[in-house]
Amino acid sequence: MVVLLVSLVLAAGAGRSQPGTRPVDGWAYGLVVVSCAALLVRRRYPLPVAGVLGAALLAFAVRDYPGGPLVVAVMVALYTVGVRLGRRQALAAAAVAAVLVAARSATAVAAHGQVSAFSWAAPGWVVACLLAGMVVRARRQTVQALRDRAELAERSKDEEARARVAEERLRIARDLHDVVGHSFAAVHVQARAAAALLDTDPAAARHAMAAIEATSRDALREIRATLSTLRHTPTTPAVPAATARLHGLLGTARAAGLTVHTAIDETIAALPAPVEEVVYRVVQEALTNVLRHADATTVTVTIATDADGTRVDVRDDGLRAPQTDGGHGNTPGHGLAGMRERVAAVHGRLDTGPVEDRGWRVTAWLPVQS
Secondary structure, eight states: OHHHHHHHHHHHHHHHHSTTSOOOOHHHHHHHHHHHHHGGGTTTSHHHHHHHHHHHHHHHHHTTOOSSTTHHHHHHHHHHHHHHSOHHHHHHHHHHHHHHHHHHHHHHHHHHSOOOHHHHHHHHHHHHHHHHHHHHHHHHHHHHHHHHHHHHHHHHHHHHHHHHHHHHHHHHHHHHHHHHHHHHHHHHHHHHHHHHHTTTOHHHHHHHHHHHHHHHHHHHHHHHHHHHHHHTOTTSOOOOOHHHHHHHHHHHHHHTTOEEEEEEOGGGGGSOHHHHHHHHHHHHHHHHHHHHHOOOSEEEEEEEEOSSEEEEEEEEOOOOOOOOSSSSSSOOOSHHHHHHHHHHHTTOEEEEEEOSSSOEEEEEEEETTO
16 A cells, blocks of 8 residues: 555656656556555565566556656565565566666657656666565575574474483383392292291291392382482482392392302403493393293303403203293293393393203393493
């Protein structure tokens, strides 16, 4: 509406400053109105609207109307072209518009010998408006790119946070599975032994009950330490190092009635804490499977280190059974999957399977550099 009013005012006064041109009549005012009306759809169709304005300029030149009434509408149309279209299209439109406006001024000079200063400056204003639109477009693209980059960074941060939460949940699930599974398996065996010996050998029954108490106490401590990571309570007592807990783990297996042979390299205490923890968890899960699923009497635990890595080997003499997730028996669980995830986390390898004659083996190799 503003552009239309300004254009009508310019049309009304254009003839006075450009003598010899055709007076502005109804056709001229009609062209002004049509040109300004076309601006209503300039954002959706910027180039066609610019074409309409160019045709109107050409009609003004052919009918020898005074220059000036369409200049504002042309500048608005070209500004929109600069904002909405790419650089090549915008520059092409600028060249065409400048040529048309300059030709209009040159035609007026040839026909009447003079032209207003505003008409001479019109090509510069037209190009300036289009370049202003291109600058605004570039600035908007820069701002949008920065906004998109910030949103992408925020999404990446959220995804990373969700991945960390999922990884921590998986770690806690593995820890709880290992602690609860091993402890309950040991307690189950010891409770059965205590019940069987209660009448015939009270001393042995008391020894089994003491083992149950020690096993449950250690399990409770580990569970509290694991759950403290959920509550963020730093006052929870720290769990001993994995190497120190390993000897208690073997003692629990012996108390459950297994004969345990060991060949443990004490230098594992110098391993990185994550690798040392994996060693402990592999032995713990392997012994849990022996207590739960194997009819075994003897277990051999071998832990050796060299310059390349650490090798953990747990073998039992239990009856051979179809392989499941736990290794023995036919009750599926998460033990083997948890062991594989732990070993893979430190870039190691895990192999499980039956021994040639009788029993089952769990072998893990953990590289030193992990």
